[in-house]
Amino acid sequence: DADVTQTPRNRITKTGKRIMLECSQTKGHDRMYWYRQDPGLGLRLIYYSFDVKDINKGEISDGYSVSRQAQAKFSLSLESAIPNQTALYFCATSDLRTLNTGELFFGEGSRLTVL
Amino acid sequence: AQSVTQLGSHVSVSEGALVLLRCNYSSSVPPYLFWYVQYPNQGLQLLLKYTSAATLVKGINGFEAEFKKSETSFHLTKPSAHMSDAAEYFCAVSASQAGTALIFGKGTTLSVSS
Numbered sequence: 001d002a003d004v005t006q007t008p009r010n011r012i013t014k015t016g017k018r019i020m021l022e023c024s025q026t027k028g029h030d031r032m033y034w035y036r037q038d039p040g041l042g043l044r045l046i047y048y049s050f051d052v053k054d055i056n057k058g059e060i061s062d063g064y065s066v067s068r069q070a071q072a073k074f075s076l077s078l079e080s081a082i083p084n085q086t087a088l089y090f091c092a093t094s095d096l097r098t099l100n101t102g103e104l105f106f107g108e109g110s111r112l113t114v115l
Numbered sequence: 116a117q118s119v120t121q122l123g124s125h126v127s128v129s130e131g132a133l134v135l136l137r138c139n140y141s142s143s144v145p146p147y148l149f150w151y152v153q154y155p156n157q158g159l160q161l162l163l164k165y166t167s168a169a170t171l172v173k174g175i176n177g178f179e180a181e182f183k184k185s186e187t188s189f190h191l192t193k194p195s196a197h198m199s200d201a202a203e204y205f206c207a208v209s210a211s212q213a214g215t216a217l218i219f220g221k222g223t224t225l226s227v228s229s
Binding site for chain 1: 158160218221
């Protein structure tokens, strides 16, 4: 079983719909992240959380919100999806207790299409 | 603030040829640098990382990278390309302190021909 699990893996929705992408991890890491990947743009940081009570905006947080329900769970919501939010979304984790290098462990991605 | 620039969005090599993927970084503090690889329809996995120890870093699958502070570079190399190396490669940077997320470059797609 994967250490970082994302659901759903694929989702097609319509403009204006509310969408939630969920991420759970069994690595025991305290830090969790949401990135989106677009062709030619690499990965861009949406939100990150260093513990349950800590939420931080990344470089492209507009139109997104997050919830850190527990140490192991971090969900990303699109309150009213729009077509330019069509992308591949990755959840990642890291562990402060290691060398604090920022090394990330990624889920397998959630492909979202907004029509 | 940190940033990385990957030179060349697409690199093509022949099997057995040298692989060179270029990455330059910008950081106001000593950086930690990473190379990640993404195979088709998969997530990212770590190839190698520089965390202020040895400047020449060896990673998985025969890849290595050298941290050059004077050139602000962290280029990825492999002496002999294999077909299985075809993938997208991302350079990333974080500040060498607590509380910093990784910033990624835009990626370089490596194609390997027989």
